[in-house]
Amino acid sequence: MLVIPRKLLEEMLEHARRCAPQEACGVIAGERRGGRGIARAVYRCRNVSSMPEVRYTIAPEDLVRALDDVEKKGMEVLGFYHSHPHGGVLPSAIDSARASWHGASYVIVNLRGEAAAWLWDEEAGRFRRERLLVVEEGAHHGVEDEHEGDGNRQKAPQGEEG
Ligand SMILES: [Zn+2]
16 A cells, blocks of 8 residues: 555646646655555655657656655655656556566556556556555654545556657
8 A cells, every 4th residue: 555645646636737637646655554554744856858759768867866865864765656648547558568576556547537556567567456545744654544546447458648
């Protein structure tokens, strides 16, 4: 399960809107507690893909800067996010082909304000849906009581968008 404060989700959505029609991307950091990832920060990164409207490549220097800050603040990388400006929140074939961090959460957001989290299973070579829990501010304790975000609605399969 990935727990994301609403403020951080809004930040990813805002980033997605700002980058449209290109894909936005970034790093999600926080802490792991009992098999649950709790997001504490997101790092906006530049998309340096040569085809930024359909796929993403996190700028290496942005990734390094994010990782440095994550370490400095005693957090860990929980995963990554990117946007699908033209589609839904299912991983594309390209997303699956390029996923590499086993156990990392891959959050996909779109311009309709939807979000979903996917866990990369290296052995199976595919994404597994991860429960995404959006919590209101200050609700870090007792997250079980919080309602689900919009992110867990099942979506129809997507095309080739990255
Ligand atoms: Zn994608």
